[in-house]
Amino acid sequence: MASLEILSYPDERLRQKSLEVEHFDQTLWDFIADLEDTLGVGPGAVGIAAPQVGHFQRICIVDVSGRKKTKNHGHLVLINPEITEWDGFKLGREGCLSVPDYTGNVVRAEKITLEAFDPEGNELNFEMSGYEARAVQHELDHLDGLLFLDRVVSRRNDIFDRKVYKPKPKK
Amino acid sequence: MANWYMLTLVGQDQQGIVAQITQTLFENGYDLGEASMMRLGGNFTVMLMISHPENKNGDDAIAIIKDKMGLCVHSVEVSGGLHQHVEPNVRVTVLGTDRAGIVAEVTGVLAEQGVNIVDLESDVGGTAQAPIYIMHIEGVATNSTDDLVDKLAPLNRDGIEIQVMDIETLVG
Ligand SMILES: [Zn+2]
Secondary structure (H helix, E strand, O other), rough: OOOOOOOOOOOOOHHHEEEEOOOOHHHHHHHHHHHHHHHHOOOOOOEEEHHHHHOEEOEEEOOOOOOOOOOOOOEEEEEEEEEEEEEEEEEEEEOOHHHEEEEEEEEEEEEEEEEEOOOOOEEEEEEEEEHHOOOOOOOHHOOOOHHHHHEEEOOOOOOOOOHHHHHOOOO | OOEEEEEEEEOOOOOOHHHHHHHHHHHHOEEEEEEEEEEOEEEEEEEEEEOOOOOOOOOHHHHHHHHHHHEEEEEEEEEEEOOOOOOOOEEEEEEOOOOHHHHHHHHHHHHOOOOEEEEEEEEEEOOOOOOOEEEEEEEOOOHHHHHHHHHHHHHHHOOOEEEEEEEEOOOO
């Protein structure tokens, strides 16, 4: 196991479209172990996709379970993932391991239906929303050679989702 | 690497002003860093980080277009540089009727609560008779958002609404 080098934009390889995984074998599992190590090294990242380390197969890891008060499906290793349904829109701020020192606001679907395979080749099916759905959409973009930079709507002045804090009633 | 200068230009807004300024700087050997351009009260305003291999401050280049474009110019050497972004984790929105001192009141609370403001923008909309005041602040808070909400709550009066939101940057 080893952590791998993360490609940084404008490396053209980040624009490459990744291919489907065909064999669920030791080679795949070894690569996933390395990808896990690489994600572990990054500061506070909730996901990573294979092309970010120059491996052009449709593999990504998403794990938002470390975030407070967030619906999630735990630690997910997704092979050949595909979003089959989208619903709603939500603005949120994103950054990327492959784009250091820059963040921006991106619109993503609020809810998605996700189909994928696990590393053993079993079918997975998820209904996801919010932060986890955002993370999955960010990673799936990498598999198609897209970056959040392609979707930044603005860096400021946006109407964020109204998750507004109300002052607590006085005791 | 030469030092950075912060070049501030203010003038009457006019077609092509950004292009003229940046082209002139470029032709005179300047590198541009981060920049922020805004129209404030109908005026063109821009702050540009510039650097020059001979450590020039931009005056030579701007002198060429200054009079023609009616620009006020100020340039000062700054100690910062690029790649020093900090990620804001809280966003405060102030909406309502314009009230004297509101900016000072809100930012005063933020300072007291240890919030480091990284971006502040305020605007006045509505009409001359019924102006609407809008301010967005983004900052780095170390205390909990709940504390901040409690401390800002007393300012929620006389037609002013203050909203506090977490900003969580997703990195993937
Ligand atoms: Zn990314």
